[in-house]
Amino acid sequence: MRSQAIRYVILPGWQGSPAEHWQSHWLRSLPNAVWVEQRDWQNPLRGDWIAALQRTIASEPTPVILIAHSLGCVTVAHWAAQAPLALLRLIRGALLVAPADVERPDCPPALHNFAPIPQDLLPFPSQLVGSDNDSAASAARVLELARQWGAETAILSGAGHINVKSGHQRWEQGFAYLFRLQNQIEQQARRRA
Template sequence: MARVGNISISHIGFLTPGNYPDEDPLSGLEQTLEQLQYGEDLGFDSAWVRQRHLEPGISSASAFLAAATKAYLVAHSLGCLLAARLAGRSAARRVKGALLVAPCDLPVTENLHPGHISFGPMPTAPLPFPSIVVGSMNDAYMTVDRLTLFGRLWNAETRNIGLAGHINVASGFGRWRNGYRLLEGLKTQTRGRRHVVSMPPAFAM
């Protein structure tokens, strides 16, 4: 643990924008993976990859996990579904735990954004790593009942934080300190845990 003034620092991470040009998204993905590997070599504990909805060049979180010896996933909205689709895949062995914030319900999302999203059915297989699913009472992208359902199907701890919308900037969120606390609690929960990869995933509408 290091100290900077009166602040104790026990973990250090970095953020990479992850630029994926439309004409050559693979080159951007390769550069991002190189940055993750370089950060790990330097001793960073975590890396945060910016990803917008419908980001060109990224179809799975597996590519990023390939660059890590172990990883905690923090995902939002559609990213939660990418994380959930790791169930039954070999890449799940590299995941220590997942914090899934404001997952979107695909049928609802496709109705809100017609013609923009084609993710197929909702993943329903239990996740083989400890997970926390966080949602709200007034999220336009997933009702509380569906949040509870998928939290149970994914074998995750479910947290309803009240009237918080989609838990994003548009809902009034900035630096979400409670989110960091949830992640640290997840890390504490997973220390020393062994992983068992589940059977191939099932899906539901």
């Protein structure tokens, strides 16, 4: 995989990722990184968010690694459940960080249209990173989503929602999970060769 061009498609969650957010830092740090731009970050509509992700993936025929945060993780699951096969084949893997449980009782009303969360296995390797004190998704819920999606899982201690508010501006240690995902992708490719 290191020998072929990879495009990193970064998908923020509800309200976007400000300049101090680790996703913004990664956009500036990773080669060939692009941002999925949503028309409305404050009032997300599932169909619009899925369409924006699909347009970004389809914009060029380069293999993709998705890097999603919060509502972006749920958007990836919705997109994968209905995406055209030709675009699914471009996806090498997904790093899904701090998924938002849009089915939880205290979920903000703006996110309700993203429920129910797809329970289908993702058709590409994935690494799901959650926290044991994230108000957007309990550790138990993150483990359940990981099982449903077929993702490898890491639960961080005391990391909150893994965003600026929880002290994750640059989140350099997050690159370890991206590296782990890339190794998983490479191992899978070798098994298929």
